[in-house]
Amino acid sequence: MQTKEADPSAAAGKPLRVIKKYPNRRLYDTDTSAYITLAEVKALVMRAEPFVVRDAKTNEDLTRSILLQIILEEETAGVPLFSENMLANMIRFYGHSMQDFMGSYLDKNLQIFMEMQQKMTDQAKGLTPELWQQFMNAQTPLMMGNYFTQSQNAFTQMQEQMLNALGVKR
Template identity: 55%
Template sequence: MKSERIIKKYPNRRLYDTEVSRYITLSDVRELVMNCATFKVVDAANDSDITRSILLQIMLEEEAGSDPLFSAAMLSQIIRFYGGTLQGMFARYLEASLDLFAKQQQEMTQSWTETPFDTMTRLTQKNVEIWADFQDEFMRAAGFDLGGDRQDRQQKSNESS
């Protein structure tokens, strides 16, 4: 198994990729991300991990482009979570959401051999189930008693109808 790729950031703000023994740019780091390469960026002066900072710089450059991913309102909402009691829960929620989205994107790409309508129907049903389960976990973590799991409540609802 390949070890984690190390990129060093020097005081002159240059990035050095130790795997290929050359200086690289933020665009090169972006390519590593796009290729799902595992890497770590360290400050050459003190070996501290600055990977998140470099990734945020890449996001900032992308957001400054003509087709940003985040609206000002969305960024404001995210900023409001910092320091709040739900910061950790929000981080886990956002990470789980992105993981789910990436998995569904991969499934959709792989399943286009089926009819598009069948694919969309199946993914929509799966998405509803996953989000319902995730919402249940979120509510339980917040201290709400939902009275059993989602399937039990759904069955009781169907029986009373």
């Protein structure tokens, strides 16, 4: 459950926006005092605005289910991000002893990938679309090689932490 104290962006001075979900499935933004759509919640995500979605009756945190709903809509609306094979493999980790490890691993890798993407974007500021395409063609092999190295390092680090937690010495 997210709280203002537990939310890193709230600690950075950004207030946590509360969205209430009513039994009729409508979403109410308490900041703007207006009903909002799932598309508007997606826009909050895209702008990295901190928010939490709560059940209007029980105050239960529904943020994850709303985010999953947005992903489902995106996956069915256009070019999917997840292949069937990837989704099947993810499903196989539910209930598996490595479920927590896999979640942490995916989270860490996505963070590494986003940091690399931000660095590339910063380096390419001011490029025309043509120059951007040339930049991407040149950078993608380098970026992916760097990403795979960082991903492998993240995996090794998490593996070491797991082994240390179990008291296994290498």
